Amino acid sequence: MGKRRKRHRAAVLDLELREEVNAVVEIVKDSYVVLSVPEYNHAIGFAPLMDYNSQLLPQHHYDNGQCITVVVGSIPSSDPSGRLILLPKGSAQDSNISSSKRAKKKSDYKVGSLVEAEIIDIKPLEVILKFGVNLHGRIHITEVLEEDCSEHPFSKLKIGQKVHARIVAQAEHSAKTGRNLKWELSIKPSLLKDLEESTTSEAELNHSINDIIRAYVVKVDTEWVWLTVSRKVMAHLFILDSSVEPSELKEFQQRYSVGQAVKGRIIGVNREKRLLRLKAFDNQCMLENIDDTQKTVSSIAEHTKEGDIIGGRIQRILPGVGGLVIQIGPHLHGRVHYTEIVDSWVPEPLSGIHEGQFVKCKVLAVSRQAEGSVRVDLSLRSRKLDNLTTCAPRFEKINDLCPGTEVKGYVKNVNPKGCFIMLSRMVEARIILSNLSDEYVENPQKDFSVGMLVQGRVLSAEPLSGKVEVSLRKSTGSKSQKLDDISYSDLHVGDIVDGQVKRVESYGLFVTIKSSELVGLCHVSELSDEPVLDINACYKAGDIVKPKILKIDEDRHRVSLGLKESYFDSDLTDDENGNENDGGRVPMDISRAPQMSGGFNSTLVLPGREPRASVPPLQVALDEYEVSDQEGDQKAHEIANGNESNVKKSDRRLKEKARKQREIEISALEERALQKDIPQTPDEFEKLVRSSPNSSFVWIKYMAFLLDFADVEKARSVAERALRTINIREEEEKLNVWVAYFNLENEYGSPREDAVKKIFQRALQYCDPKKVHLALLGMYERTKQNELADELFDRMTKRFKTSCKIWLRRIQFSLTQGKDVEYIKSVVNRALLSLPQSKRIKFLTQTAILEFKCGVAEEGRSRFELILREYPKRTDIWSVYLDQEIRLGDTEIIRALFDRVTCLSLPPKKMKFLFKKYLRYEKAQGDEERIEHVKQKAMEYVEISRA
Structure with a gap:
């Protein structure tokens, strides 16, 4: 069998193309005939009964066993699957003749040729024509009229009309069907000026930003209209770029139809895809002329500037008073503040607002942040949109x-x-x-x-x-005017006044005197003739009392009060509220008695407590007697006993020391009060986080509670819950939780480094990147992970290279790690190349201070000298320099520096400051001779300046 097949293949290969041979019909099928060639070892061939150039040959022309003459049309290749194609002699000749005619017809036309064609069909975007011998072409909608014409391109054309057209592109061959497509023709007047043959070049994409063009609708989607600008250039129009009127945006799809002309301004160019982005010309504001030719359409930056009136769609209504998120572009959103939703001040500005609603907006501000994101502030106030001055005022400054x-x-x-x-x-x-x-x-x-x-x-x-x-108080007049009604001069020792308990402390009551804003202190020793064991059980904030004035200090704005029964005469008449009880206290309805912890400066307790990390020790207002236990006792006794001579104005340093001591004591009071309320079980913590869901302090305490029981996974789940629960607007609260999460993974993560990095990368997506980096850096420094801190510094100084704070942190870290002088200099030089000019003096000054503090005083001196060489009149830098030398205590260097600076030619005001500083130093040293020396130098300067 194998030998026979080889002989058969050899016989077939002996055939020559176009050779005429005799064949015998073996099988007749619908579209082909199977033949054998006796002369060539009965080789089997196939003869088609039809082709593209002839009609189907009738089957009855061929019978089994019939002998016919055929022409070899195709010889099989060496591939065993190849076939021998044979053509009946008449069909082959017709095919050759047809091919030669078509070649002749095609050779008559080329790009630039002028032809006469007949319109056979008119479609929305093209006209179909026939010309020559069975040739077809089309005229694109943009190839009819010039660009400045306003009428519809096909309005004067009709089927059967003959036109002169010029070929602008050759018919392309379709790979799918194997046929030639239509020729591209044009009947633009500018191309038909010459009746002779001319060449036309393919149109290039020469459009640029802000060009105004006319395009024709190809397709209308839900949010985009696709248009054709020319045969090779497309454009698209976003729904919010089509108009600024909400009614028109709502009917977006109904406003456009295929073939409709649209005039627009180019706001984006993608040369690679030959695609333009348009904004409707009739309703848009002028845009900045920014060339985006190198950007893709998907990443085109939105051209929006302050004062633009634009269309928008409400994407999201933020909870509470968060305002609105408005979509103003395919990938751009803006924010509407809660006060910018309606013109007038109404109780419910969100009434009638729903997500998906189209609105008309005015751009109030556009800020591009360092990481590349764009923040756009918008307003929906209709009067502001119309630039009316009668709209309800909003104080912007x-x-x-x-x-x-x-x-x-x-x-x-x-x-x-x-x-x-x-x-x-x-x-x-x-x-x-x-x-x-x-x-x-x-x-x-x-x-x-x-x-x-x-x-x-x-x-x-x-x-x-x-x-x-x-x-919000209804009474007119300012605070100072109210005090005029009842002032300290109107009060007298021995008067009995009406008052209300403002706050209860362990050392006494703060009482607000009626019809005034004066606050007096009733010390715990003045509450009753008998010792008061539990002041909180006897009095609550809001209680009405009638105390007696014991002492008035107008200079220090203090009033001492007493509620002892012995202070009140037995014949004191009843007041309109009833008889006095318990030293002037009037019982109140318990349901109305508030649990109040005072004003903004009073102790913060759970629930709702802010994190201690973000709340500094609280300062206390003197006019409200907010003092610590010990100091309150001491000063109240002094005032009550009339020892005015002992209460004198303190020196500034003593006051500062006393203030700091009060802060420490108040902080301790806060901590003690907090310890009473800290939950002891998971259920209590769950109740607390439900009542204060936005308090990072509560969530972190919950995590610490779980970690005390080594329940790490539960602590992680609490951290994740906190990040999901805390409102997105509470960025600082979220950041506190992220930092706690860092520390958790740093302690319990496995592997620790990878676990921390994963949390860090997540935190970057939700919080200020700079703050997140600094938080992670603080953790590395605190836990002595110096290598990781160094790597983080490398990334931070690249990402935040214009931040003076970051560079100073790096220098401080390097100094504490004992890096050599050359390394510090290299860091300083890199920083100076990156920092803006306005920050360089501050950076160099702070670097010098760090060098003084970290034991490299010589480098600090050199740096200060370099700065002062360029800015010799900067007394602030001289003062800092002097302070650093005074801190080190080298008397010779300090005096030499003072002598230098007091010899400068500076304005009298600056010289006065320097001489006073010099004099204070010498007085502190106690050297009378040097004190006289300074005074003499000052007198000499005065005489010289007068002369």
């Missing part, structure tokens, strides 16, 4: 506020000590508990809900600190 200004705002958050309100997107104000109402507010969280509209007046506005105080 603290400088616009002054005491007495009437303001409105929405409550942002509430705690037992007062609340914060939003006056505008830029200004917030604080209202302390005593200013919430003319009446006593028992439960601020109940009476003032988040989002509530309030109206009040400004008590104080400090532009430098950014603090604004507001009062």
